[in-house]
Amino acid sequence: xxxxxxxxxxxxxxxxxxxxxxxxxxxxxxxxxxxxLAVVEAKRCLQCKKPLCVKGCPVEIDIPGFIKCIADExxxxxxxxxxxxxxxxxxxxxxxxxxxxCEKTCVLVKKKASSAIGRLERFSADWEAAQGPVEIPEIRPxxxxxxxxxxxxxxxxxxxxxxxxxGHEVTMFEALHEAGGVLTYGIPEFRLxxxxxxxxxxxxxxxxxxxxxxxxxxKTKTLDQLLEFxxxxxxxxxxxxxxxxxxxxxxxxGVYSANEYLTRMNLMGGFKYPRSSTPIKRHRRVAVAGxxxxxxxxxxxxxxxxxxxxxxxxxxxxxxxxxxxxxxxNAEEEGVVFHFLTLPIRLIGDDKGWLKEIECLRMELGExxxxxxxxxxxxxxxxxxMPIDAFVVAVGNGPNPLIPNTTPDLEVTSGGNIVADxxxxxxxxxxxxxxxxxxxxxxxVILAMGAGRLAARxxxxxxxxxxxxxxxxxxxxxxxxxxxxR
Ligand code: SF4
Numbered sequence: 001x002x003x004x005x006x007x008x009x010x011x012x013x014x015x016x017x018x019x020x021x022x023x024x025x026x027x028x029x030x031x032x033x034x035x036x037l038a039v040v041e042a043k044r045c046l047q048c049k050k051p052l053c054v055k056g057c058p059v060e061i062d063i064p065g066f067i068k069c070i071a072d073e074x075x076x077x078x079x080x081x082x083x084x085x086x087x088x089x090x091x092x093x094x095x096x097x098x099x100x101x102c103e104k105t106c107v108l109v110k111k112k113a114s115s116a117i118g119r120l121e122r123f124s125a126d127w128e129a130a131q132g133p134v135e136i137p138e139i140r141p142x143x144x145x146x147x148x149x150x151x152x153x154x155x156x157x158x159x160x161x162x163x164x165x166x167g168h169e170v171t172m173f174e175a176l177h178e179a180g181g182v183l184t185y186g187i188p189e190f191r192l193x194x195x196x197x198x199x200x201x202x203x204x205x206x207x208x209x210x211x212x213x214x215x216x217x218x219k220t221k222t223l224d225q226l227l228e229f230x231x232x233x234x235x236x237x238x239x240x241x242x243x244x245x246x247x248x249x250x251x252x253x254g255v256y257s258a259n260e261y262l263t264r265m266n267l268m269g270g271f272k273y274p275r276s277s278t279p280i281k282r283h284r285r286v287a288v289a290g291x292x293x294x295x296x297x298x299x300x301x302x303x304x305x306x307x308x309x310x311x312x313x314x315x316x317x318x319x320x321x322x323x324x325x326x327x328x329x330n331a332e333e334e335g336v337v338f339h340f341l342t343l344p345i346r347l348i349g350d351d352k353g354w355l356k357e358i359e360c361l362r363m364e365l366g367e368x369x370x371x372x373x374x375x376x377x378x379x380x381x382x383x384x385x386m387p388i389d390a391f392v393v394a395v396g397n398g399p400n401p402l403i404p405n406t407t408p409d410l411e412v413t414s415g416g417n418i419v420a421d422x423x424x425x426x427x428x429x430x431x432x433x434x435x436x437x438x439x440x441x442x443x444x445v446i447l448a449m450g451a452g453r454l455a456a457r458x459x460x461x462x463x464x465x466x467x468x469x470x471x472x473x474x475x476x477x478x479x480x481x482x483x484x485x486r
Contacts, residue, residue, distance in 0.1 A: 009113040012041040023303045023334040026189045026271055030094075035075070038123040042070035045115045048107055053117060056105030058450030059158075061085045063102055063117055070120055076135075078124040083137065086121075087161035087204065088154065088449065090129065090196045091183060093122025096446040097324050129199055136206055140167035145463045148173060148230040150217045150403070153181020154445045155236035155436025157204065158452030159459070164207045166460050171210040171230075173217050178267060181238050182437075183445070185267040186259070188297050190304065191327075194266070218402030223410070223432065232431050232459050235418060236452065239397040239437035245289060249347025250393070254283065254355035258290070258298045258394035265301055280305065283390035287311045287358060289344055290394030291320070296327040298392045299336045310336050311386070315343045315363050315376040341365070341376065345383070347391055357387045397442050417441060425455030433459055 015031040016022070022029050033041065045067040053063040062081050069078035082089045098104075098118035106114035128134055145168045149156045152174040160170045178184050180197040205211060217223060217237075226233055242257035244250050261280075264270040268278035286302040288295045291314040302310045312331070314321065317340050321328055332338070339360070346359040362382035365374035399416045411419040411428035418427055418434040425433040435451030437443060461467055 007046075007108075007111065007113075008044045009108075009111050011044070011113045011116055012037050012119075014116075014119050019330075019333040019335070022190065023300075024306075026304055028193050029190050029330060032126055033119055033123040035073075035123075035127070038070050038075075038120060038127075039073055041116050042067045042120055044108070044113075045071065046107060052105040052107055053102040053115065056102040058101065058446050059085045059453055061102075061121075063115075066124060067115065067117070067120055070124065075124060075127045076131075078120075079128040080135070080137075082121060082124055086449070087158060088200050088445075089121050090125035091154075091192060091200055092446055092449070093118050093120075093125055094192050094196070095183075095187060097444055099325065101446065134203055134206075137165070139165055139207060142169065143167045143464055145169065145231045146171070146229065147459065147463075148226050148233045149236065150223075150226075150233065151175075151181055151236035151238055151436075151438075152179035152201070152211070153183060153236055153238045153436060153448065155238075155438075155448040155452040155455075156181065156234065157201065158449040159234045159236065159433075159435070159456045160209050161204050161207070162453060162456035163459065164204065164209050166456075168460070168463065169210075170208070171212060173215045174211065174213045175216040175237075176267065177213050179211055179213065181236075182240070185263040186294070186297075188262065188266055188301050190300065191297065216402065218406045223403055223407045223429075227431060230431075231463055232433065234425070234452075234455055234459065235403055235427070235432065235434040235438060236436045236448070237400040237403060237438045238448075239442040240400045241398040242393065243396045243398060244393055245344065245395060247345055247347065249349060249355070249358075252347055252349040252355045253353050254281070254390045255347060256390070256392050258288070258294045258392050259397065261298055261392050262294070262301065265305075271301075271305060281390070282306050285309045285311075285388050286390040286392065287313050287344070287386060287388045288392040288394055289313050290396075291316065292322045292394065292396075293324060293327055295392075295394035296323045296331045296336075298394050300331055300334060302390070302392070303334055303336065307390075311388075312336055312338045313342050313344055313358075313360065313386075314338065314340055316373060317341055317365060320373045339386075343376065343378065344391070348385075355389055355391055357385050358391060359383055359385055397437075399438050399441070415441070420455075423454065424458035425451060426458060431462075 051064045066078045066081040102117045103114040108114045147170045149160045149172040160172045183197045242259040269276035270278045270280035273279045286307045288299045341363040343361045348357045350356045362379045363376040366377040369375040404412045420434045420439045425435040433455040435455045436448035
């Protein structure tokens with residue numbers, strides 16, 4: 001009789017830079033597993049016959065399969081298993097909310113010790129990168145079909161990767177000078193090094209993807225013009241239009257959207273100014289409005305730029321924070337101070353137009369709203385003033401409007417999101433698919449990848465008539481939650 005596996009409930013931590021050091025540098029916070037730690041962690045997996053973890057993964061990675069390879073110290077095999085379903089393992093291993101997906105459904109979660117799936121995924125991808133040139137898998141013979149992918153964020157990259165592998169000629173258009181979409185302009189270096197993003201895009205280019213940067217579809221050429229040259233088009237232009245709070249004083253100097261603040265830092269290298277050409281003012285007291293990962297990224301960026309005091313101002317309580325727990329803990333360890341149940345209602349400037357303080361109201365929690373979270377209710381008369389010299393608005397983003405505005409036949413929702421079939425990504429226009437944040441609203445990297453995978457399969461079927469066996473999720477893709485993107 002097979003011996004029953006003894007439970008090891010000691011989930012291995014990943015080494016990290018100590019908080020007092022990392023709060024002043026832009027290097028990656030988490031340092032990754034060593035091979036020894038990865039093997040020990042992998043051996044905790046029970047290799048379930050019906051692995052619940054896979055049900056929690058939007059791209060259905062063979063999780064026990066790749067973990068078994070690590071446990072057997074066959075790291076090359078582990079990355080091969082991962083790449084069958086995920087073209088971005090180094091990125092997903094870092095930024096996917098595994099605690100809400102595969103790790104949440106892992107059988108060991110009942111013992112509060114789920115397998116560290118994300119950390120093991122990251123380990124596999126980093127191990128491969130450290131070995132030198134990556135293995136190029138077998139690609140199908142050319143189909144003669146040409147596909148345009150608009151936007152090079154997670155959804156676009158996934159579509160491009162899948163279709164290149166299936167033998168299509170794929171060109172990916174990016175409006176900015178560097179590919180990666182939100183992975184490049186939005187997520188800071190200390191959470192997702194840009195070299196990691198470049199590495200994964202380089203890999204796709206080695207597979208045959210053509211990348212065209214500085215090309216704004218909707219301006220340089222319209223969608224209709226692209227359709228004259230391509231057999232199919234995928235739109236993955238994301239949610240890059242920042243929302244503001246619509247409160248007095250938002251046009252003062254020292255007020256930023258999180259998009260502007262993070263783009264100046266991440267894409268334009270503002271933290272290296274004057275060695276980079278994009279300046280960013282170094283503020284002493286910074287408040288960030290919002291409670292999602294973008295708010296945490298902004299607050300932690302402000303600390304690294306030298307701010308002495310950094311506050312998160314959030315209108316609900318800690319329980320409702322949409323950011324990943326790990327990011328909240330990192331922010332707290334680094335010295336970010338949280339003001340819960342607090343709503344900024346007015347920004348006050350000096351006589352030169354620079355922000356000097358913000359007026360806030362205290363809140364309390366009422367009945368749950370349609371998101372299921374308890375609704376924040378104002379406590380009248382509880383106004384107070386905080387002295388602040390920079391205010392970053394991180395309360396969410398809307399869809400990029402350029403393509404819908406220049407494509408009259410493209411059906412969009414009242415909020416400006418493109419309407420697409422949740423099972424196929426097909427839009428109201430023939431030969432046009434869409435997926436990711438432009439359809440669902442700001443959500444997570446892995447959900448955008450799941451949408452990309454569904455669309456790639458549907459596009460391939462339309463282009464060739466071949467019905468593929470499942471290559472990804474059949475699950476509906478959820479609405480993005482306010483403030484919870486990335
Ligand atoms: S559910 Fe957890 S223990 Fe079971 S195979 Fe998946 S990762 Fe391993």
